Amino acid sequence: MVKLSPSILSANFANLKEDIEKVEKAGVDMLHIDVMDGQFVPNISIGPVVLKSVSKITNLILDVHLMIDEPDRYIKEFVDGGANIITVHLEACTHIHRTIQLIKSYGVKVGVSLNPGTPLNHLEYILDDVDMVLLMSVNPGFGGQKFIPAIKDKIRELKKMIDARGLNIDIEVDGGIKVDNVKEVVEAGANVIVAGSAIFGADNVEESVRSFREEIK
Numbered sequence: 001m002v003k004l005s006p007s008i009l010s011a012n013f014a015n016l017k018e019d020i021e022k023v024e025k026a027g028v029d030m031l032h033i034d035v036m037d038g039q040f041v042p043n044i045s046i047g048p049v050v051l052k053s054v055s056k057i058t059n060l061i062l063d064v065h066l067m068i069d070e071p072d073r074y075i076k077e078f079v080d081g082g083a084n085i086i087t088v089h090l091e092a093c094t095h096i097h098r099t100i101q102l103i104k105s106y107g108v109k110v111g112v113s114l115n116p117g118t119p120l121n122h123l124e125y126i127l128d129d130v131d132m133v134l135l136m137s138v139n140p141g142f143g144g145q146k147f148i149p150a151i152k153d154k155i156r157e158l159k160k161m162i163d164a165r166g167l168n169i170d171i172e173v174d175g176g177i178k179v180d181n182v183k184e185v186v187e188a189g190a191n192v193i194v195a196g197s198a199i200f201g202a203d204n205v206e207e208s209v210r211s212f213r214e215e216i217k
């Protein structure tokens, strides 16, 4: 079953509660929380304080995407804020293995994300330790960018690596996913789809979620 994880980066932050209720009612599976530090990526978004408030008004799985340098410093705060899955960028961690163990020690799920230009072989010695791999299909930092087509091959390769090891790891893809390209992403092997502008930015959120579901059923 393919899961939908709309990114609140494209929500109206002055109206966040209503926006989240809309996607929840529309039947999405998770809520993707983009955290940006203005250092690892050239943008600043939200942190654990907002996450904590969000966790109080939704039952959706909170899928936290940390685009911050040396995330070990803040893992506990995001756990306390209600994160169910914490994904860190491989490129942002000096000791990725240690960071993965730290996240697991709090009993939450752990994901590792790769920028579009980072090769899959960097996962070789950590793949067995993670619950999810997040492949970026845009360069991180902003919503509303264009999907990078080469990532479809990367998804296929990752799926092969996971299957060859007999692992049960989610493949999440994030950036530029719309109703008209989601099918290709799922066919390549992704089973968690992030969509920001295409869901929170849609005129009719319910209709957008329905169209996504139709494409990936």
Ligand SMILES: O=C(CO)[C@@H](O)[C@H](O)COP(=O)(O)O
Binding pocket: 007, 009, 010, 032, 034, 065, 067, 138, 139, 140, 141, 142, 143, 144, 145, 174, 175, 176, 177, 194, 195, 196, 197, 198
């Ligand atoms: O992590 C990021 C961007 O860095 C994403 O989660 C975006 O927020 C997705 O937005 P769209 O590309 O779907 O508009």
Ligand SMILES: [Co+2]
Binding pocket: 007, 032, 033, 034, 065, 174, 194
């Ligand atoms: Co994201």
